[in-house]
Amino acid sequence: MLSLSIKEDLQQACRHYAEQRLATARQAMDHAQEAANEEGKSSAGDKYETGRAMAQIERDKAAQQAHEAQKLLQIINQLNPALHHDKVAAGSVVVTTAHTFYLAVGIGKLLVSGTEFLVLAPASPLGKSLLGLAVNDAFTFNNQRYTILQIL
Structure with a gap:
């Protein structure tokens, strides 16, 4: 049988997972922004516009992932690991x-x-x-x- 303290460990593991996802998404956003900036320095014409658009799409995708990770963190932080449940509920x-x-x-x-x-x-x-x-x-x-x- 498990003890109530396992819930704190689980919450911390989930928080760590979400924080890693957030950091990865932010890093991807920065990388996409750098790629867009570099595209502006090295290209001209339609190729420039296509490269910038592709970089913007990647940045938007990473921003969405960062938003999802933020939502995970918010849910995780709302859970109270000290609560004992008689019936299954969020945090059980x-x-x-x-x-x-x-x-x-x-x-x-x-x-x-x-x-x-x-x-x-x-x-x-x-x-x-x-x-x-x-x-x-x-x-x-x-x-x-x-x-x-x-x-x-």
């Missing part, structure tokens, strides 16, 4: 017969303190299946049956 750690889940944001698999967690958003299909369930409740998702053993 759910131990089942097949997997251990953390309902926070849609990240996927994370290895924390030697345990593999599936980190998923409460609004995801599997997250929606879990919400409101209690210990010993069973549910089926993608033809796999789960029984909840523990909720933190």
Whole structure:
């Protein structure tokens, strides 16, 4: 059985993941801006305009990724790891017969303190299946049956 302190470790791992995504996106934005600036120095005519437009598209894509990472951080920072849940809710750690889940944001698999967690958003299909369930409740998702053993 897991202890309540695992939630702090999970929240920190999720925060680290989101911060890395944000840093990568910002770096990509800077790189795209530098590429656009360089294009202006070395080209002329239609080729110049095409190069600048391509760099702007890349910068916009990176800006969108940065925005998504910011939203992840905001959600993660709103979770209170000290809360214990009797029923599955956002911020819950759910131990089942097949997997251990953390309902926070849609990240996927994370290895924390030697345990593999599936980190998923409460609004995801599997997250929606879990919400409101209690210990010993069973549910089926993608033809796999789960029984909840523990909720933190």
